Amino acid sequence: MDARINLVKIRDGIWLLEDDHNGTAYVVEGQKRAMVIDTANGMQNFHDCVRELTDKPLVVVNTHAHHDHTGGNRFFEKTYICRKEYEDANSVLHLPESVGEVEFIQQGDIFDLGGRSLEVIEFAGHTPGGVCLLDRADRLLFTGDSILARTVWMFMPNSVTIATMRKSLDHIDTYRSEFDYLLTGHGVGLDEPTLIDALKDACDSILSGTGRLGETEEIHGKKRKCCYYLENSTLVYDADKIQ
Ligand SMILES: [Zn+2]
Secondary structure, three states: OOOOEEEEEEEOOEEEEEEOOOOEEEEEEOOOOEEEEOOOOOOOOHHHHHHOOOOOOEEEEOOOOOHHHHOOHHHOOEEEEEHHHHHOHHHHOOOOOOOOEEEEEOOOOEEEOOOOEEEEEEEOOOOOOEEEEEEOOOOEEEEEOOOOOOOEEEOOOOOOOHHHHHHHHHHHHOOHHHOOEEEEOOOOOOEOOHHHHHHHHHHHHHHHOOOOEEEOOOEOOEOOEEEEEEOOEEEEEOOOOOO
């Protein structure tokens, strides 16, 4: 495996690939085919990395368009992404130029891998057309950057408002009885679903202007508003994108 990749086996046939401590992709293998969830930074031939794990036909899904999740798209013939994400100009800016064929996914789509299925759940938050993927058989939810145990960036040019993100968190909660753990877009292992509760509380704090609100160190050259939702984790947001 490429030296920049931290490979963690989550279950038989499910692997986490953290790329250079900056973005986490996953491979989920079924009996018929395998899903690649995000393609890392593109610093290595990610197709070769995946082929060290499985020889099954591949279906590649991007949780959202940011380059630390799509950088390796060019090593695959086709990728799936939410139409809302693809049609948003600010998202497309992040997509690598040399992507192959793109196909669109939406809420409720199901990928049957053979013995394992993954269902698409749209999540407007960090980006407008982000998706989570629910693996009911393994009781796992892959979240991309929509839900993270570290800093959640809601100040991106196309991040939705905090009020909209709060609704997305309520929506994901309707699936809560069907997963035991989260696998996030910057994770190093299994994360607890209580992250969802913590983020809901953070959104409520921001919406009401109370709670553990503060200011971050400089991110992208600017100090920004934030809400602490775990010991060392913050939801970072723009003051003009709350309601
Ligand atoms: Zn992102």
